[in-house]
Amino acid sequence: MRSGRQRELGEFLRERRGRLTPPVADEPRRTPGLRRTELADLAGVSVGYYTRLEQGRAPHPSDSVLDALIRALGLTDDEATHLRALAADDRGGGVGKESSTASAVVVEPVSESALRTMNFLVVPTAAVVLGRIGEVLAWNDAADFLFPGRFPKPGEQVERQLHNARYAFSPAARELYLGWDEVADDVVAHLRAAAGHLVDDPEYGVLVEELLAIPEFAERWPRRDVKRHVSGERRLNHPVLGELTVRHEVLAVLDAPDQYLVLYGLENPLPADVEISGAVSTSG
Structure with missing residues (x-):
């Protein structure tokens, strides 16, 4: 089953891919940005694996794959940190903590x-x-x-x-x-x-x-x-x-x-x- 973080990782990759300027092409494009094949080629990963990442169905990417995606997408430092956080949480490296009382007013102790x-x-x-x-x-x-x-x-x-x-x-x-x-x-x-x-x-x-x-x-x-x-x-x-x-x-x-x-x-x-x-x- 896909986690929320896996889905969000895929949505973030898809949204950032859509911001990239595609190469000059003879045929018109129905959607903005790069195609998955173009982004996968820039990052040096297989199209199938990248497609599964965007669909939230792939195992979380390694550090080397994350580095390649960051370069291919031209992410800022803040965006790169966000991408790594999305990839890290389900591998036990996240910093988030769960709340058992979402509807109540729960205030953590102030520093x-x-x-x-x-x-x-x-x-x-x-x-x-x-x-x-x-x-x-x-x-x-x-x-x-x-x-x-x-x-x-x-x-x-x-x-x-x-x-x-x-x-x-x-x-x-x-x-x-x-x-x-x-x-x-x-x-x-x-x-x-x-x-x-x-x-x-x-x-x-x-x-x-x-x-x-x-x-x-x-x-x-x-x-x-x-x-x-x-x-x-x-x-x-x-x-x-x-x-x-x-x-x-x-x-x-x-x-x-x-x-x-x-x-x-x-x-x-x-x-x-x-x-x-x-x-x-x-x-x-």
Whole structure:
């Protein structure tokens, strides 16, 4: 029986093959990209084996075959990492972990190192701790101020896990971000990069199924764009600060390898009448 990862591996290969520019040919083509025979020839594998890979029916490729496919498809570093993760999981080399309670709000313990780092930050540096599939584990008061509607108020009960992608496709985020389409593209590509190999994880499956009900997410998801975002900037139309630019950096957390600390810096000082504490909140 094909696993979800085998099916996703095949879909990823098929989608990337369709992006390649075919050689000049006399006959018209019914579909874009290279034919399977052309891609197999570039990678130095048999057409039958490559066809079975795309159909999710072949044993997982060896490292040498993966290297050849990466070169033939012209994958970026992030895309190559994603392909290897899809190939590795069913061989025991994956990093995903299964969740036995997909419908419940289950919050993993937040990194103690990340919490200590957040307490060192100078106001108004905003900080958010994200988990393995982008779930929000902790945030400080500056983040709550900077991103209206992203976090619950003190004492407020939440029915589902806070998540980076859930917020990005919310009405609040659409009002806040200038150039929201680019933000949506980046969030979807990052979700694929961070967790796209966890296709058999129930918690991940519930999240994706929910987001697919949003047309703008459903339009982007089948593209299978893969890109990790470690730094950058966003333009905001903040209800208090007006239009501003926020830079962000994504840092790995050593005592919790599946968690990330995201820091946001403002380009200008806060107005004198805006007061922000250094308080830190957690989802748990």
